Amino acid sequence: MPKFMTRNEEIILLTILKLKGNAYGVNIRKQIYKDIGDKWSFASIYQPLDNLVRKQFVRRIKGDPTARRGGKSKFYYEVTPDGKRGLQKLKKAHEQVWSGILDISLENGK
Amino acid sequence: MKRIDLAAPRLSEWILRILFSQDYYLERSGDLEETYAELVEESGPFRAKVWLWFQILKLCFGVFRMNIVWRFIMFKNYLKITLRNIRKNVIYSFMNISGLSIGLACSLLIMLWVHHELSYDRFHENVDRLYRVVYSSDDGELYGTYLPGPLAPYLREHFPDFISTTGFRPWEAKIVFNNKSFPSIGSYVDPSFFSMFSFPFEKGEPKAAFSHPNSIVITKNLAVKLFGRDDPMGKTVSYNSGVSESIPLTVTGILKDIPQNSHLQFGFLLPFEILYDWMKTWRNKNVFAYVLLKKNIIPEEVNQKISGVLKAHKHDNNLNLHLQPIKRIHLHALGGGGRITYVYTFSMIALLVLFIACLNFMNLSTAQSEQRLKEIGVKKVVGCSRFQLVMQFLCESMILSLLSLLLAVFIAVLLLPSLNSMLGTQIVFKWIPNLVLSIISIALLTGVVSGSYPALLLSSFHPVPLLKGNVPFFKLHHRNGKLTEGKNRIPLFRKTLVIIQFALSVGFIGCILFINQQLHHMRNKDLGFDKENILVLKASREFLEKASTIKQELLNHPRVQSISSSLLRLDTWESSDFSSAFSWSGKTKEIEGLIGQNWVDHDFLKTLNLEMAKGRFFSREFSSDPTDAVILNETAVRIMDIKEPLGKEFIFVPGSPNERKKTIIGVIKDYHTESLRQEIRPMVLELGGGRNVYIKLQKGHITETLSYIESKIKEIVPGEPFDYTFLDEELDNLYKNEQLLGHLVRYGTLLVLLISSVGMFSLASFSIVRRTKEIGIRKLLGASGFRIMFMLTKDLINMLLFSIVAAWPIVCFLMKKWLDNFAYRISLSVWIFLLSGLMALVIALLTVSYQSIKAAAANPVDSLRYE
Numbered sequence: 001m002p003k004f005m006t007r008n009e010e011i012i013l014l015t016i017l018k019l020k021g022n023a024y025g026v027n028i029r030k031q032i033y034k035d036i037g038d039k040w041s042f043a044s045i046y047q048p049l050d051n052l053v054r055k056q057f058v059r060r061i062k063g064d065p066t067a068r069r070g071g072k073s074k075f076y077y078e079v080t081p082d083g084k085r086g087l088q089k090l091k092k093a094h095e096q097v098w099s100g101i102l103d104i105s106l107e108n109g110k
Numbered sequence: 111m112k113r114i115d116l117a118a119p120r121l122s123e124w125i126l127r128i129l130f131s132q133d134y135y136l137e138r139s140g141d142l143e144e145t146y147a148e149l150v151e152e153s154g155p156f157r158a159k160v161w162l163w164f165q166i167l168k169l170c171f172g173v174f175r176m177n178i179v180w181r182f183i184m185f186k187n188y189l190k191i192t193l194r195n196i197r198k199n200v201i202y203s204f205m206n207i208s209g210l211s212i213g214l215a216c217s218l219l220i221m222l223w224v225h226h227e228l229s230y231d232r233f234h235e236n237v238d239r240l241y242r243v244v245y246s247s248d249d250g251e252l253y254g255t256y257l258p259g260p261l262a263p264y265l266r267e268h269f270p271d272f273i274s275t276t277g278f279r280p281w282e283a284k285i286v287f288n289n290k291s292f293p294s295i296g297s298y299v300d301p302s303f304f305s306m307f308s309f310p311f312e313k314g315e316p317k318a319a320f321s322h323p324n325s326i327v328i329t330k331n332l333a334v335k336l337f338g339r340d341d342p343m344g345k346t347v348s349y350n351s352g353v354s355e356s357i358p359l360t361v362t363g364i365l366k367d368i369p370q371n372s373h374l375q376f377g378f379l380l381p382f383e384i385l386y387d388w389m390k391t392w393r394n395k396n397v398f399a400y401v402l403l404k405k406n407i408i409p410e411e412v413n414q415k416i417s418g419v420l421k422a423h424k425h426d427n428n429l430n431l432h433l434q435p436i437k438r439i440h441l442h443a444l445g446g447g448g449r450i451t452y453v454y455t456f457s458m459i460a461l462l463v464l465f466i467a468c469l470n471f472m473n474l475s476t477a478q479s480e481q482r483l484k485e486i487g488v489k490k491v492v493g494c495s496r497f498q499l500v501m502q503f504l505c506e507s508m509i510l511s512l513l514s515l516l517l518a519v520f521i522a523v524l525l526l527p528s529l530n531s532m533l534g535t536q537i538v539f540k541w542i543p544n545l546v547l548s549i550i551s552i553a554l555l556t557g558v559v560s561g562s563y564p565a566l567l568l569s570s571f572h573p574v575p576l577l578k579g580n581v582p583f584f585k586l587h588h589r590n591g592k593l594t595e596g597k598n599r600i601p602l603f604r605k606t607l608v609i610i611q612f613a614l615s616v617g618f619i620g621c622i623l624f625i626n627q628q629l630h631h632m633r634n635k636d637l638g639f640d641k642e643n644i645l646v647l648k649a650s651r652e653f654l655e656k657a658s659t660i661k662q663e664l665l666n667h668p669r670v671q672s673i674s675s676s677l678l679r680l681d682t683w684e685s686s687d688f689s690s691a692f693s694w695s696g697k698t699k700e701i702e703g704l705i706g707q708n709w710v711d712h713d714f715l716k717t718l719n720l721e722m723a724k725g726r727f728f729s730r731e732f733s734s735d736p737t738d739a740v741i742l743n744e745t746a747v748r749i750m751d752i753k754e755p756l757g758k759e760f761i762f763v764p765g766s767p768n769e770r771k772k773t774i775i776g777v778i779k780d781y782h783t784e785s786l787r788q789e790i791r792p793m794v795l796e797l798g799g800g801r802n803v804y805i806k807l808q809k810g811h812i813t814e815t816l817s818y819i820e821s822k823i824k825e826i827v828p829g830e831p832f833d834y835t836f837l838d839e840e841l842d843n844l845y846k847n848e849q850l851l852g853h854l855v856r857y858g859t860l861l862v863l864l865i866s867s868v869g870m871f872s873l874a875s876f877s878i879v880r881r882t883k884e885i886g887i888r889k890l891l892g893a894s895g896f897r898i899m900f901m902l903t904k905d906l907i908n909m910l911l912f913s914i915v916a917a918w919p920i921v922c923f924l925m926k927k928w929l930d931n932f933a934y935r936i937s938l939s940v941w942i943f944l945l946s947g948l949m950a951l952v953i954a955l956l957t958v959s960y961q962s963i964k965a966a967a968a969n970p971v972d973s974l975r976y977e
Contacts, residue, residue: 025141042141043168047176062133065140068147072140075133 004090005057008048011036013057013087016077024063024074049077057083119159122166129173138169184498188505195506199478202872206474207514209868213467214518214553216861219529220460221545222522226537227453230371230440234308236402239273241409241433243399244444245420248428252704253444257431258392259385261419262300262399269415271407274302277382278374278398284350284650284831285328285378287336291350291829293648294332294377298385298397306402307374313343314363323383327363332377349380352651352801357384370536373440392423393768401433409433447931452851459858462614464552466862469607470869471514472560475507477604477876479564486568487576499569507561508554515553532853605909608873611866612950613913613920618859620921620946624938625852628929631786631936632845638781639680639718643812644837645805645819649675652827654801663822669808669815674717677709677800681841683783683791692794694750694774695759705746706783706791709798715778717806725756725776728797732775736797740772744780746792760794772796785844786934804837863950867957870906874958878902878965885965886973898966903958910954914947921946 005013015031016023025045032040052058063074079087126139142165149158196203234240243261246253262277279298284291304316311319312330319327326347333342342364348356359380368375403409417430434444441450486499523539530537647653653660657675664670683706692705714720715727723744728735740760747755755774762770780790807815820832842849878885885898893901922938929935 025137026144029141029145041168042138042145042165043172046138046169047172066144068144069140070143072136072143074140075137 004093005052005055005086006048008044009052009057010087010090012045012048013052013079013083016058017079017084017087021076021078023077028077052077052083055082055086056080057086119162122162125166125170129169142166184501185505188502189509191502192506192509195478195482196510202474202478202875203510205868205872206471206478207510207517209474209865210467210471210511210514210553210556211517211521212861213464213470213865214515214549215521215525216467216858217460217464217552218518218522218545218549219525220456221549222526222537222539222542223529223533223535224453224457224460225542225545226371226535227441227449231373231436233369233371234306234436236306236308237437238435239403239405239407240306240436241401241403242436242439243401243416243431244434245429245431246444248430252429254395255398255444256395257397257399258395258420258423259382259390259397260392261397262401264419265399265401265416266302269412271404271412271415273402273404274300274306275399275401276300276303276306278303278400279382279385279396280376280398281351282648283352285326285332285336286348286350286356286829287345289829290336291831292332292335293831293833295375296328296378296380297374297376298380298382300382302402303379303400306400309368309372310366312364312366313341316363319363320381321362323381324357324359325362326359326378326380327365328361328378329365329367329376331367333361333364349384350650352649354651359384371440373436400436403433409435449847452847455851456854459854463858463861463865466611466614466869467865468552468556468559469611470865471511471556472563473604473607473869474872475510475560476563477873479503479568481876481879482564483568483571483576486571487573490573491577496569500565503565503569504558504561508557511553511557511560515550518549518553533850604873608870608906609909609913609916611862611869611913612910612954613917615859615862615866615953616914616917616946616950617921617924618855618862619949620917620943621925622852622855622859623942623946624921624925624929624936625848625855627936627942628932629845629848629852632848632932632934633842635782635786635934637841638779639720640806641838641841643807643809644718645807645816646835646837646840647803647805648833649801649803650827650830653803653823653830656826657799660823660826663826664805664819667815667818669811670819671806671808672713672717673803673805674713675711675799675801675803676714677798677802678707679802680718680804680837681783681785681844683788683793693761693764694752695761696752697750704791706793707796708793709796709800711797711799714795714804717804718781720781721779723777723779725774727776727778728795735775738773739775739797741776741778741795742774743778743790743793743795745790746794747777749792787932789933863953867953870954871957871961874902874906875961878961882965882973885968886970889970890974895963895966899959899962902962902965903955906954906958907951910951914950918943918947 011032012028015028015035019027019031025042028049029040029042029045032038032045049058053060057080058077059080061076061078063076065071065073122142123139126142127135129135130138142162146158146162149161231237231240242255243257243265244253244255245257259277259279262275266272266275276299280295281297282293282295284293286292301320304311304319314327319325326349328336328342336342336347337345342361345361346358347361349359350356365379403412413432417432419431420429441453442448489499526537526539529535649657661673664673710728712728712730715722725741727741728739732739742750742755742760752758755777758774760772760774762768762772778793778795782790783793784791805819816834823830823832881902885902888898888901889895921943925938929938
């Protein structure tokens with residue numbers, strides 16, 4: 001993978017990891033709300049999800065239909081080894097880039 | 111909690127179902143519904159609904175954006191493949207694109223021309239209410255536009271239907287300022303002229319322009335010539351009409367230059383008050399009359415009211431007045447026909463050329479796409495959907511056709527100047543929405559139609575036989591089961607295209623041959639007088655006053671053979687002084703129609719080398735000739751049906767105060783005074799002479815003689831401009847329209863031949879490539895090169911013969927109609943038909959011969975190894 005994933009993809013991938021096998025659309029959205037405090041629209045969840053699927057960072061698994069969803073199946077997401085590797089790479093890059101930057105608080109930074 | 115309340119609205123489900131494929135729909139719809147249900151419980155159905163729709167809107171946007179991105183990426187791929195294909199078959203692609211672009215360029219140019227022709231006189235604000243008054247005889251045989259001078263004021267005073275009327279009397283005169291004199295054609299008009307026609311003023315007030323009679327309004331063009339950069343307003347120029355003393359006139363207005371698409375063309379305008387008395391009588395017909403109708407007046411009703419005006423005022427008993435809309439003047443001749451026929455003809459040519467070019471394009475691109483069956487097979491195997499294939503082929507052919515459109519515009523821009531010089535027009539390339547739209551849609555349509563064949567048909571095949579090279583496609587054209595035979599024949603659709611193209615080529619060649627022959631016939635027909643080496647001058651009044659001195663001086667030069675003059679032009683037939691009324695002693699029957707008239711001097715016969723049939727010409731030995739002699743032409747004598755015309759009395763305008771009696775002293779052999787469209791009409795000559803001077807020169811050293819004549823004239827009449835023409839050139843002008851037709855049909859022929867040759871060339875090479883193996887095997891089994899060439903061209907020759915036969919009757923019909931315009935015309939000879947067919951055949955064979963010879967001469971081993 002020559003390119004890094006986008007920030008949204010990163011957030012979603014981490015959320016899926018955190019949800020441990022219970023990651024489907026609604027849950028992912030709720031978890032993001034808990035972590036970040038923003039209510040994302042479904043469109044902005046599905047788009048990075050589709051990209052992740054295409055990049056084979058996550059796998060899509062069809063679940064059972066539930067009455068709550070009008071008899072429609074859930075689709076769970078699971079992070080693939082590729083996805084984990086991508087995350088590691090990204091994290092390493094993050095640390096490299098942030099190292100050396102000591103203080104970015106607004107008061108002193110001027 | 112009821113289940114129903116929690117279900118998302120139906121419509122949202124439906125939208126999602128459209129946006130996403132099954133799995134994704136299930137996921138998205140399920141997720142949304144789940145969250146929606148929670149929201150309903152938390153904050154009520156209204157807020158939940160708002161939220162839901164917001165979500166769906168965002169999803170739609172996402173899908174939409176993705177689609178565009180993917181389309182664009184696919185399009186990039188199509189473009190790449192198209193460019194690769196163009197590069198792979200450079201020659202065919204080049205021919206294909208250039209063929210279509212030539213066709214498009216040609217029709218673009220013709221459309222521009224047609225647009226220009228149709229735009230004539232449309233710039234007047236009141237164009238729908240502006241009319242010209244014209245007359246026609248009771249029997250409809252005779253019609254004309256020259257009317258008596260007092261008619262326009264009379265109509266204005268006596269009929270309430272007109273807002274204003276104006277006369278228009280063109281006059282060739284000289285405007286002199288500071289000893290600089292410029293000849294120009296202008297006109298006498300009424301002051302209301304400016305309120306009727308929208309010729310914008312550069313300087314001056316339209317209403318005040320003619321407030322006093324000694325005024326003149328000049329165009330900017332003339333103003334620049336006369337005054338250079340000075341302000342002409344208020345300056346006094348001297349106006350020399352050639353028939354009376356010079357008059358001083360004050361410039362009261364400058365008009366912007368008259369646009370080319372106006373049928374009224376003039377360099378200056380004068381008020382009618384200056385006009386000579388002899389033009390102001392009801393007896394003469396030499397002024398145009400224009401009227402502006404009031405709003406909501408039906409011209410037919412006005413026609414009824416005014417039709418008898420001429421009859422009431424003079425002895426003209428069979429002429430009726432009626433109105434002609436000015437927007438029809440340029441294109442529609444009074445007796446029917448006119449330039450509009452050319453507009454139709456060339457629109458037809460444009461359509462045909464475009465049609466051929468489009469057919470060609472389709473033909474070639476379909477032929478080319480058959481070379482790509484393997485590509486289609488591979489694409490299908492790796493999972494290309496049919497829709498994508500269709501899109502690919504459509505995109506490809508549309509890219510090609512748009513490329514040709516670009517090239518076409520380029521070609522048209524390049525060719526426009528030469529077209530303008532050929533037609534004498536000033537058409538510019540400008541944005542005409544209808545035209546641009548139609549040409550773009552034609553190009554796109556061509557692209558779509560030619561792309562749809564491979565797109566729809568070829569994409570439908572199963573990939574396996576395509577890849578095996580066992581092409582199912584060729585079976586489609588031959589249902590008789592003889593597959594081996596049928597496999598290599600040219601499909602019927604393509605055959606028809608070739609036949610149509612070729613028939614058009616034959617038709618064009620035939621037409622141009624006939625037109626050329628008729629033009630040649632007209633130029634070389636014996637007109638009854640010599641037209642070679644005769645100089646034509648327009649004399650001024652000063653010139654005529656010193657005519658005898660000039661004549662003497664000029665005749666001193668050894669190369670000036672003789673000099674003569676006439677009042678009216680040699681190439682017109684006018685009867686300006688009187689109407690149809692004439693009589694003669696011993697008159698036995700009434701004569702319908704007019705007699706043409708001219709005043710000529712003693713040397714007229716000698717200078718133009720005319721011949722007498724009976725009697726003598728005017729002679730200086732007879733002192734009574736100026737007052738008492740007339741000469742008739744043979745046609746006049748025949749119509750009058752007099753056995754012994756000599757010595758009989760000829761009476762002009764019998765029974766009126768202007769009655770004149772003269773003696774017939776001779777009969778001149780018929781000579782043509784008009785174009786050969788007209789039969790020779792009766793003429794009567796009187797002794798006189800006038801502005802039209804003819805100088806017969808000896809052959810050779812023309813420039814030297816001309817400079818001698820010029821210096822002599824300048825010496826005797828200083829300031830006289832030396833504008834000359836030669837008689838044969840002047841006569842050629844009579845056939846301007848015919849020559850134009852000839853030019854255009856010639857170019858049309860060239861284009862059609864070019865395009866269809868391109869088509870034939872590429873088509874032949876395609877069918878030969880397809881038969882490479884067959885040719886190899888035949889040669890291996892002992893077929894001779896000639897035999898193979900014959901085999902390859904046999905189909906073509908058959909088609910050509912068929913189309914030649916189809917083209918002949920059409921040519922015959924068209925040319926017969928065209929030749930009917932001419933009183934003196936060629937007959938439709940068989941050899942021209944044969945020649946046109948032969949020429950087309952030779953061109954076609956030459957086009958395909960290169961490839962068939964190459965194929966026939968090729969080493970069979972190479973052809974068998976092919977693939």
